[in-house]
Amino acid sequence: MLRPSTLALSIIGLLACAVLGILAFSGLLTAAHQPRLDANRELVTRLGLTDLALFTEARYTRHPSQADLHSALQDHPGAFDHFPSGALLAPPAHLTRLHSDTHEPVAGKTVSPD
Amino acid sequence: MSPWLEKQFHLIDFTLASLARRKTRNLGLLVVYTLLVFVLASLTLYSNALRSEAKHVLAGSPEVILQRMVAGRHDLIPPGYLDKIGRIRGVQKKEGRLWGYYYDPVLNANYTFMARPASEVADGMIMVGEALARERGLAKNNTISFRSYSGKLFTFEVAAVLSPDSELLSADLVLLSEDDFRRFFEYPDGHYTDIALSVANPQEVRNVAAKLTAALPDSRPILREEVQRTYQSVFDWREGILLTVLAGAILAFAILAWEKASGLSAEEKREIGILKAIGWETGDVIRMKVWEGLLISLTAFLGGFLAAYVHVFHFGAAVFAPVLKGWSVLYPKFALVPAVDGLQVATLFFFTVFPYTAAILVPIWRAAITDPDAVMR
Amino acid sequence: MIELLDIRKAFNQNRPNEYWALHGIDLAIEAGKVTAFRGPSGSGKTTLLTIVGCLSRPTSGRVRFKGEDISALPERFLTDIRRQSFGFVFQQFNLIKGLSALENVILPAFPTGRPRAELVARAGELFARLQLAHRAQARVEWLSGGEQQRVAIARALINDPEVIIADEPTANLDTALSMEFMAILEGFTAAGKTVLLTSHDPLVVESSAVHRVVGMRDGRLIGD
Numbered sequence: 001m002l003r004p005s006t007l008a009l010s011i012i013g014l015l016a017c018a019v020l021g022i023l024a025f026s027g028l029l030t031a032a033h034q035p036r037l038d039a040n041r042e043l044v045t046r047l048g049l050t051d052l053a054l055f056t057e058a059r060y061t062r063h064p065s066q067a068d069l070h071s072a073l074q075d076h077p078g079a080f081d082h083f084p085s086g087a088l089l090a091p092p093a094h095l096t097r098l099h100s101d102t103h104e105p106v107a108g109k110t111v112s113p114d
Numbered sequence: 115m116s117p118w119l120e121k122q123f124h125l126i127d128f129t130l131a132s133l134a135r136r137k138t139r140n141l142g143l144l145v146v147y148t149l150l151v152f153v154l155a156s157l158t159l160y161s162n163a164l165r166s167e168a169k170h171v172l173a174g175s176p177e178v179i180l181q182r183m184v185a186g187r188h189d190l191i192p193p194g195y196l197d198k199i200g201r202i203r204g205v206q207k208k209e210g211r212l213w214g215y216y217y218d219p220v221l222n223a224n225y226t227f228m229a230r231p232a233s234e235v236a237d238g239m240i241m242v243g244e245a246l247a248r249e250r251g252l253a254k255n256n257t258i259s260f261r262s263y264s265g266k267l268f269t270f271e272v273a274a275v276l277s278p279d280s281e282l283l284s285a286d287l288v289l290l291s292e293d294d295f296r297r298f299f300e301y302p303d304g305h306y307t308d309i310a311l312s313v314a315n316p317q318e319v320r321n322v323a324a325k326l327t328a329a330l331p332d333s334r335p336i337l338r339e340e341v342q343r344t345y346q347s348v349f350d351w352r353e354g355i356l357l358t359v360l361a362g363a364i365l366a367f368a369i370l371a372w373e374k375a376s377g378l379s380a381e382e383k384r385e386i387g388i389l390k391a392i393g394w395e396t397g398d399v400i401r402m403k404v405w406e407g408l409l410i411s412l413t414a415f416l417g418g419f420l421a422a423y424v425h426v427f428h429f430g431a432a433v434f435a436p437v438l439k440g441w442s443v444l445y446p447k448f449a450l451v452p453a454v455d456g457l458q459v460a461t462l463f464f465f466t467v468f469p470y471t472a473a474i475l476v477p478i479w480r481a482a483i484t485d486p487d488a489v490m491r
Numbered sequence: 492m493i494e495l496l497d498i499r500k501a502f503n504q505n506r507p508n509e510y511w512a513l514h515g516i517d518l519a520i521e522a523g524k525v526t527a528f529r530g531p532s533g534s535g536k537t538t539l540l541t542i543v544g545c546l547s548r549p550t551s552g553r554v555r556f557k558g559e560d561i562s563a564l565p566e567r568f569l570t571d572i573r574r575q576s577f578g579f580v581f582q583q584f585n586l587i588k589g590l591s592a593l594e595n596v597i598l599p600a601f602p603t604g605r606p607r608a609e610l611v612a613r614a615g616e617l618f619a620r621l622q623l624a625h626r627a628q629a630r631v632e633w634l635s636g637g638e639q640q641r642v643a644i645a646r647a648l649i650n651d652p653e654v655i656i657a658d659e660p661t662a663n664l665d666t667a668l669s670m671e672f673m674a675i676l677e678g679f680t681a682a683g684k685t686v687l688l689t690s691h692d693p694l695v696v697e698s699s700a701v702h703r704v705v706g707m708r709d710g711r712l713i714g715d
Contacts, residue, residue: 003607004134005126008409015416019459022423026454033451036279037170043280045174047228048211048310050341052168053243053285056224057442059215062286063226065341066179066308068188085438092344117604124601128594135589381588388585391546392599392646393574395567486573487546489585 055085064089122405125398129406132385143370144410150363151418151466152425153433157359158458159426160434161348163450168345170451171283172338176310177319179211179336180326193304195330199311202325204318210306212295216260216288221249223443227288229295237291239273245285245444247275262298270294278447285446370473378477386478390486399482400475407471415466419459427452492522492685493543493654498552500538500710512538514710515552521703522653525676525686529696530707536689537658539707543687544656545573574599578647582659584639586631586646592618592638593627596645603650610649617645621675637668644675655679657688661695669694676700 022029043049055061115123133140180199182189196210212229225246235241242252252258252272259269276284295301311326313319323335386399425431427450431438439445500513512535520526520543528536541547542554545561548569554562561572578599586595596617597610618624621641626634631642640660647655661669669692677700679686690696696704706713 003123003127004130005123008126008130012409012412012416015413015420018420019416022420022452023454023456023459026452029452033449036449037167037451039277040171040280040283041174043174043276043283044171047230047284047287047289048176049283050172050175050179050336052164052172052282052345053226053245053287053444053446054164054282054438055442056226056286056444058224061442062215062224065336065344066181066188068181068183068186085442088438089344089348092340115606119604120606121602121604124604124607127607128598128601131590131594384585385587388587389598390570391579391581391585393570393650394599394602395570397567398602485547487541489581489583 055088057085061085061089064092067092121398122401125402126405126409129402129409133406133410140410144414146366147410147414147466147470148418148421150366151415151462152421153359154363154466155419155422155462156425156431156433158462159422159454160431160450162455162458163426163453164348165346166453167282167451168348169342172342172345175338175341177313177316177338178311178322178326180309180311180330180333181336182308182330182333184332188308190302191306191309191333195333196306196309199309199326199329202322202329204313204315204322205311206314207312209310211308211310212292212301213307214295214299214301216263218250218260221443223249223286225286225288225444227290227295227298229292230289232291232293235273235289235291237293238269238271239291240270240294241274241276241287241289242272243276243284243287243444244278244281245446246288247272249444260298262300264300268294268298281446282448286444370470378481383481383484384489386481387484387486387489390482390484391489396482400478403474403478404471407474408467411467411470414470415463418466419462423452423454426450492557493520494518494553494555495520495539495543496553496555498539498542498549498554500535500542500547501550504550512710513542513549516710516712518705518712520685520687522685523680523683524702525680525688525700526703526705527696527701528687528689528705528707529691530689530713531691533709534707535710536707538710540656540658540687540689544577544579544654545569546579574602574650576653578650578652578655580640580643580647580655580657580660582662584643584663586639586642588632589630591628592623592631592634592642592645595631595642596649598649599646600649613649614645617648620678621645636663637671640664640668640672641675652684654685654687657686659689659692661690661692666694673698673700 050065051063053062060067180191182191182195191210196208199205199208214227216225216227217223218225223246230241240258242250247253250258252275254272254274256272257269258272259267261267270290276287276289290298296303311322313322319337319339323337326333326335389399390396425433430447430449435445495516495518498513498516499511502510502512516539528539530536538547542549549562552562553560556572556576561569564572587598590598593611593614596614597607600610600613614627615624618627621644623638623641623645626638626642631639634642640663660672664672673695676686676698680700680702688695688701695701
């Protein structure tokens with residue numbers, strides 16, 4: 001009869017091999033997706049897309065990178081947020097910067113004119 | 115087998131026999147623990163895969179997008195802006211883009227309309243994303259009518275449905291000709307939604323952005339690296355779901371640890387006394403308990419991680435879908451790249467296996483250093 | 492074989508409830524004999540056994556085992572000696588509930604790292620000798636009192652110790668079972684083992700199997 005310890009260690013060993021296998025062959029498994037990824041990148045280039053169509057319920061979740069300056073303020077701690085996905089998206093970093101030496105940042109939680 | 119190894123096997127045998135005595139309780143614990151790892155690992159794998167997918171795919175998006183702002187809101191690019199940009203060094207190509215949102219009351223869903231050159235989409239034709247086609251039951255050569263914001267009805271013929279492989283990017287897209295776009299939205303001639311610029315040299319991008327803000331102070335450039343960064347921080351550990359789950363997990367661990375730390379029963383203390391009296395060292399008792407902690411936490415970690423891997427990459431993270439879907443009607447179906455980050459796995463391992471083993475050890479240490487003659491008193 | 496020199500033992504030392512269980516015990520115990528400690532409860536006989544069996548250390552005084560002073564050894568060495576040289580049969584038997592008789596018996600040998608097959612074989616011999624072979628796989632809480640004691644005895648013998656220590660071995664047994672235990676005791680003597688036990692059961696202390704009776708009262712010896 002198999003000893004409990006042998007059985008338990010075998011199970012753990014098998015599971016560990018599976019996990020290590022996933023880690024080791026992660027590159028190989030990813031490679032199978034390469035054609036799809038490349039086709040998608042081509043689509044992005046052709047259409048000039050900027051965002052994932054993951055959350056389609058509101059402008060600032062459909063195109064978070066294109067949201068206008070005050071979209072970030074909709075995530076203000078005091079704001080009502082209707083959509084759960086709003087909680088998944090941090091305000092895009094560039095909303096707090098303007099690429100100009102003459103303009104101070106106007107949005108962003110710490111410097112917002114409340 | 116060396117005596118050391120044999121001894122470890124003995125200790126494991128004993129700890130398993132002890133666990134088997136309270137089968138329901140310990141199996142229940144293992145199941146809850148595995149579930150915890152499963153949820154945490156699913157989130158980690160899912161967000162990591164989504165990030166690496168976005169990173170690769172969005173590398174193809176325009177280098178700079180120029181938006182015009184009016185009163186802090188995104189506004190139309192008036193005629194002449196394209197010329198005002200003039201010739202900025204390093205800019206290879208500049209083109210006005212036309213896109214916007216359309217709310218479809220049939221599905222209660224938002225679509226993204228995007229104008230394409232006539233060479234791609236002819237007047238009266240549209241190309242639609244797979245998720246939209248699925249929800250509206252559209253196929254190639256079907257016709258569909260949209261009532262525009264001004265109340266007029268427009269009928270289009272579906273020229274093509276975009277590849278299902280691109281759903282993560284194109285789920286809600288409606289591509290139509292520029293003329294149709296302007297007619298449908300009554301978009302003033304010469305105006306654009308924004309301007310896309312291509313910059314050949316990545317080092318030039320920031321200079322170009324600075325020159326753009328100087329030339330057009332009411333506009334705002336959005337760089338590709340910023341677009342990408344937006345997606346690198348999606349599902350960051352600070353974000354809602356992760357924080358909620360993490361808080362739950364930490365609480366669960368705290369309860370578990372507290373239960374373990376304070377819940378060493380008189381029965382267990384007596385058993386430790388017996389083991390010590392019949393010749394076990396304090397170290398043997400602790401080693402036995404370390405094995406208990408390792409067996410449970412390793413099984414939970416490995417099992418939970420494997421289940422999460424299958425869940426995320428073979429079942430499309432079905433458990434999270436309702437949450438991620440939120441209020442949106444159109445939800446893309448997509449397979450993620452099975453990208454696994456070793457560091458994340460290691461972090462998860464540390465935060466799940468270590469606290470449990472430690473929680474088991476602390477009270478045992480206290481009990482195991484008591485005198486063995488306690489059993490005779 | 493075992494020498495005790497001026498052994499004193501205090502519990503809760505330097506606290507208001509300080510209590511001296513032993514007040515200077517000098518005793519030499521012969522090898523291969525059965526020695527019984529007799530005395531009322533609270534006389535310190537159990538405490539003395541824990542000191543002899545390396546379960547606890549005296550507050551002062553020396554314990555010599557086979558000529559070696561063991562009272563000052565660190566815990567690890569003390570545990571080694573206890574495991575190799577002493578087998579214990581406790582008054583409450585102290586078996587681990589939920590495990591089979593066999594698992595209980597081989598438990599003291601786990602830290603030695605002897606192969607399991609060898610341990611199971613050795614336990615089998617002991618079970619056969621104690622007429623317990625048919626109960627080897629039964630959980631200990633399903634066994635009768637007498638059977639439990641024989642499991643406890645088998646457990647005490649698994650590491651083949653030189654000294655058997657039994658604390659009130661017949662306290663939980665009826666007359667017939669007590670007689671049986673005394674028979675097993677004679678077997679130990681025949682096998683050359685030293686036995687130390689505590690009892691105030693006349694059946695034990697007046698038995699011919701016991702070679703020497705040491706009386707105790709209030710933590711002191713009161714003559715043979």
